[in-house]
Amino acid sequence: MLHINVNILNAGVFGGSWRFPGTDPAGSFTVEHYTAIARKAEQARLDAVFLADGPVLDPGIRHRPGQNLEPTTVLARIAAQTERIGLIGTLSSSYNDPAELARRTGDLDFVSGGRFGWNVVTTAGPAAARNFGRTSEPEHAFRYQRAAVVTGQVVDAWKSRRELASPQGRPVVVQAGGSTDGRRLASQVGEVIFSADQDLEHARRFRAEIRDGAAAFGRRPEEIVVLPGLSTVVGSTEAEARARRELLDELLPDAYARRRLAGQLGISLDGLSDDEPIPDELLVDPDEAGGSQTFYRVVKSIIDRDRPTLGQLLKRLSGGGGHRIVAGTPEQIADDIETWHRAGAADGFNVMPDVLPSGFDDFADHVIPELQRRGLFRTEYEGATLRSHLGLPANQEVPS
Template identity: 85%
Template sequence: MSRRLHLNVNILNAGVFGGSWRFPGTDGTASYTIEHYTSIAKRAEQAKLDAVFLADGPSLDPQIRHRTANNLEPTTVLARIAAQTERIGLIGTLSSSYNDPVELARRLGDLDYVSGGRFGWNVVTTAGAVAARNFGRTSEPGHALRYRRAAEFTEQVVAAWAARTALVSSQGRPVVVQAGGSSDGRRLASRVGEVIFSADQDIEHARAFRAEIRAGAAAFGRRPEDVVVLPGLSTVVGGTEAEARARRELLDEILPREYARGRLAGQLGISLDGLSDDEPIPPELLVAPDEAGGSQTFYRMVKAIIETERPTLGRLLKKLSGGGGHRIVVGTPEQIADDIELWFRTGAADGFNVMPDVLPSGFDDFAGHVVPELRRRGLFRTDYEGTTLRDHLGLGLPDAGPYELRPLEPAL
């Protein structure tokens, strides 16, 4: 079977851009209604996408003052989507840091069963002091500790799924999804990940990342072709190139500055107080990526931009658009399809986790114009060939490994 392009849509509140909720014609509070998610999921299924994806974190971010957030728990939303769709995959983010593996295995295993084998679990380690305080801690656990627990936690969940003798889904068990660009994250991805979410601005770095993950999987006794790498891709679609650029410029104008500065400061772990928009961030303030707290994936991304492009703070905020570091492509459907095809055919990606600029309008543009262009090029399916998420991804059921159910240390 020839290699196939894979596409998910990330239903990220009003859109990935920090000011998306302010975009003309957009309901800024729609992400607090279940209809927002079910309607986008139905549109994604009509477009024959592999899956819908929900990000999440077990905390109420103080940045809620400046933009809307995902306020509904992922498995609750995905259960409703499952009831209103038939084929689209369902991927949800749930923390390995602040959950119990046996309870989570049952919850996710049951959702996989009732959805007809369409569920995928995005394994994350929860960074940030805000989440830590929500669980009675004064500071976040160390990066290495979070990833050690994540590896053990995932093994326990997989062991629990493998031990099920009743209510087993038609795909055997949920697909394990992992996102992490740090050294610890790449090792975890190679060890347990079947779908890998990544963040890359540079095509050559993306090719090297994919090759490293696949080689790492082989070192763990896995088949490299059983790993699907999906970088995040933010899209701004216009009928003409000028329309697309004008849309992007408007999104930059309506970006809440307080939100953008606060998010960037949190990602870098430094204060931006006193730094004007006309000044660059001094590179000497940034530590080595492996020494950074929080999300090292996005820290690496932003640090690389600062060191190679030396942008002013204002220009950096516009480049990131409050989205945190995923690559942004602006253009016509044909131009965006050109970019997707280049990354796919040169081995930089197996597909993309698509993050539309504004929801639902940006996804309507992508599904209605970019997807048909990808089909015209023979890159994307015209219909589903199977019923499960594993079918869509071309993945078989992996060996459960030498995992055994055993006590795990209490949540971090």
């Protein structure tokens, strides 16, 4: 069976989603925005809701609303209003103390009945570093070395709990990383691996590499769940989906799209015309890039393969960061999901609807039933914990 999460990313993954007709641009400032989507996700029998986060106020707030509420706070409210849906929250391993992390996340797992998963991130970007009194972000390799140590300490603290112990053994460790350091960390500690991939064959190789890496660490590769990000634009007809995508492209604030892409590539786009490609001399090898090497790698592969102009690239990404976008009817989107799943490129997807809540309503009401008709997705939960949804064993060891 497929595993599917919904990423509740403020007003939607598209950079202009908050400007879409009928959408409340300030909705993500209210906890009801998240709880309503979570209840809908539980009705659709999704594995989990997922909250991204960074310990910083994104300067792009002038162009679109950002993430506004701390994940464990929101997930505690969601836990109180749901019964089965998994709860995955992002917390930085670079800027949090492991003992405090273990207590906060362990308590949330306990009160939710064993439904929590921790998305371990190393937090790229100088803005976050300045928020913690540092003049620059830690070096890339060091961030991942620290992440491995901190994750091990948190897991040990979870396992040592005798009171308020988790009904699922311990929370699930979730990780995302496409760089060399990130893939090693995923193989070492990750149980659910989020990825960003545009190409099916590359996604197959990535999944195989992570599983082989896990085996090298003495882990069972079949207990690794790989979920690429998937942005969806659903229409009742192909033409309707295409028109919705085109409108979202028109609503994308150009300044936001440029700033986000410049941040992903670590270069300045000032002075570059929308009608010309990004010059090759501005782009370094992905392993030499600072910040998020995962998204740098994805964007650079698009540039190398398709040679788009800057304007074409901005529209292709739609301000969404580089995750694959599929626009079409429910049947067409289900076809795409099934193709990737059967090809061994994905165990499921971390779905990022174009607009929230309307885009997720369309996905839950029309794509999920189509996947269920094909026998690819559950119609009922078999268990009550996140581990049971994901088919993961309790108390899986994480190598030191």
